[in-house]
Amino acid sequence: MAAPHVPTGEEAIAQAWNQVLPRRAAAVALERGFTTARIERVLQVALALASTLLGAQAVGAALASDLGPPLRTALVGMVFASLAAMIVACLVGRWARSASAVFAFLLPLALAVLGALPAPSYEPDGGPWIFFLLSVAPAAAAITFPTAWQFLWVVVVPVLYAYIRLSRGAFAPESWIAATYDLSLALIIGTTIVALVWMFRSLASGVDAARSAAIAEYSRAASADAAEQERVEVAALMHDSVLAALIAAGRARSAREHHLAVSMAREALTRLANAESDEPEGSDAPVTSSWIRSELQAQARALGLDLVVEESQPPMSGIPGRVARALVLAATQAIANAIQHADGRGLAVRLSARSGRVQIVVVDAGTGLDLAAIPADRLGIRASIFARVTAVGGRAEIDSDGGGTVVTIAWPSKDAPQSMQGVTP
Structure with missing residues (x-):
């Protein structure tokens, strides 16, 4: 008798996921975790929307200032180009991590170069235009980097910006006040963003772990039930069709008992032959x-x-x-x-x-x-x-x-x- 295939391990879990989720969603659930994937998508969309709002303010401030040397103009264009690419990637859900990594690395580099260049002849009262992107940098790092690197971006980017404010103000007392205020605000916002991202990911991981444990338990129960069903069917088949025929043949004394044994043997051969088919017990139609x-x-x-x-x-x-x-x-x-x-x-x-x-x-x-x-x-x-x-x-x-x-x-x-x-x- 051909034993039916009983799925185990990853195959059983995949079949269980397909019972509760669409096939495409089940594939995502097995690869990364269903809730984790959804949380990552929400974080990407939130980053795109916030970056669009802050980027629009930064563009206005940059256009209002005197960009000066071509290098400064090129750096400004590069920052906004990478920002736009990250926004588009996060909205469409493709290459979001790569685009966020590019922006996260490019922003502190642009800050360092801009700090080394002469100050523009005109700059808005609110300070350098790049101030509006200080909160975007740690958010982009949170999408891409491990937690330790995220906090590095939370500290490094605001410190570079504070140095630019101090250097352009000739380290005067009023410059220290403005720089300290901007630095504190950027650190608080950046830390909050990283903490929220970590919390959402931890919750998603916990939900996925609980769901995976439940699915694994379901697959084990299904496998055990299938094995028990098979055992019952095999035991019943062996007794009904084989053992009973042999016992009847061994006890046959009269012509009627011989006829009974022959009938039971014929039934045994028929059922053993049908056991090789895909539907040995026939259709389940009512x-x-x-x-x-x-x-x-x-x-x-x-x-x-x-x-x-x-x-x-x-x-x-x-x-x-x-x-x-x-x-x-x-x-x-x-x-x-x-x-x-x-x-x-x-x-x-x-x-x-x-x-x-x-x-x-x-x-x-x-x-x-x-x-x-x-x-x-x-x-x-x-x-x-x-x-x-x-x-x-x-x-x-x-x-x-x-x-x-x-x-x-x-x-x-x-x-x-x-x-x-x-x-x-």
Whole structure:
């Protein structure tokens, strides 16, 4: 029998993500973390909007000043070109980290060069135009660099700017007041930006870690459930189709018992052959309770017994095909047990289906059985009846004494998951 593929590890986690997120979002979630990716996108857009506002003020201040030497003009153009590139990259979500890194490196370089050049003949009262970009530099660094480097940009850029203010004011007392005020303001704003970015990223990482743990736990549970389902199916198949046929053949004494053994062997070969197909148990299309009755009678004929299954009227529709087949196979095992151990005495099968519930009762008048005394390696009742019915959300009960045995198979059970109870009455 070809064992079904049970995904594990990254494959199982990827399948689990695809159940709760679109395929593209699931790929992002596995690569970087879903919440982290969303937070990074929000930070990029916020940086673009703030940079646009501050950059517009800086452009106005720069145009109002006397740029002077061509080198100063080139540096100003380079700063605003890199700023514009960063804004566009952050808005479109492509190359945002690279563009932010270029601007973050270029701004302190421009500050150093501008500080070494002669002061322009005219400058606005608010100081050098580059003041408006002091808060953009640490924000760009926060998008690109590790936390330690971010704080380096928070300190270095304002200090360079303060030196320019002092040098152009000939280090006069009033220059110290203006420079200290600008430096303090830039340090406070820069530190706040870096702290907020770090906090948002930490929260996003925590959410992603919790989600990943939940998805991993789900994948492990799904794998364990799939393995258990496979174990039940293999155990039931081996007993129903192979072990039962061998036992019947070994105990056959009369012509009727030989015929029963041959029928069971033929059924075993058919089911083993079908086990290699993609859908060994057939389609899951809904069926009616009449289909269950017909299948039970056909299974009984294959066991050498002409059995009439009593069915309540009218028939019920909408029973999932997988559920119907499990009920038929479990009831067939109960019929086979009655034939094998009670010689079919008093055998009767009743089918009741109404109000979204299905019940099959198999009765015989044999000597009964003791469930507690059945060895653990005997799978006829445990795997072929109890486990098979439980696997589809049903329940099975056996009431046996010296006067016979009653096997009751019901679906769905009262405590079955809601997803197993979708039946059209």
